[in-house]
Amino acid sequence: MPNDLDDWFIREVLAVEPALMRYLRHNWRDAGEWADLRQEVYARVYDAARAGLPERAAPFVMATARNLLIDRARKSQVVAIDAYAELDDLATDELTPERHVSGRRELGVLVEALEALPPRCREVVMLRKVDGLSQREVAAEMGIAEDTVEKQIAKGMRSLADALFARGLGAGIARLERKLRKRGT
Template identity: 45%
Template sequence: MSNAVDDWFMQEVLPLEGELERFLQRHWSDGFEVRDLRQEVFSRLYKAASNGLPRNTRALMYSTARHLIIDLIRRKRVVSIETVMDFESWDVSSDEAGPFDTVSARQELTMLRTALETLPRRTRDIVHMRRIQGLSQRETARALGVSEPTVERHVSQGVRLLADALGRLGVDRGQQRLKSKRKGRSHER
């Protein structure tokens, strides 16, 4: 089996090395880490192939690279809206989201960005620092020179205003869950 995986890797994966490196350079902000990312993708591909050779090496390579970048972004916990929007432009084969879901998610993200711009300035700044930059409540309060309860109040207000704005635009993601939670509380009383 090892010889088959080695042969597959040399014949199918290594010729894609330049393509993979260009992809990683386009989609990862730190150019110094690209070679390490490439090696990690190669390692994951080799490990996956030891369980069975893939039918579409290129698709597996792009999917692996995409998932690696997403994992790294999650670990950093700082995600710009531009980075998230850029995921949609990645031209890779995937079994995850169909064209409708992709277009729908892109539209919702654009509506969210527009709704975010309509928030009062202080609320928008606090929501951006907490939810997009990933700062803690204490870090946000310290950076803006306000109390932690003020940060909490602005985040709560901002999220509510964003949900209302998106609801008026027809986006009901989470609205059903929120309504059922409210009904449950009213029955408890």
């Protein structure tokens, strides 16, 4: 039998589904994961609502979705310590003239990709990733919100990765990932 929590969930949370799906489609590239993400948001919202119903369901659902995507993005950036050991295996070649030329070409592609970013996005990426400022420091330096810094970093890094992969420069990374998967890492 449905209880008050179930009734609230059906009435308030499921009504937000179209907006939730728009948000997931806009902010998560892998379309095959959208349904799973939606279910995870629902599970988190339901579990949290057991302690007490939020005053407004829609902002609560959207904040939960945002936090889930942040969690997923952070987990995807975690590298097992064994992966660093594998990098030693890759460094068996000495610096040859060919590798030097290849490295210069790759750096040129990266510089082009950085220059192609919108000015504010480029500045955020440079301050955060090149100068090593924290998200809070970048926000203070530029006079923008930390959320804006986070969004600009995501946009910029996605654009840079797309540019590098489009030029075939992500092949080494993909080979390393396959090698690690084969070893069960």
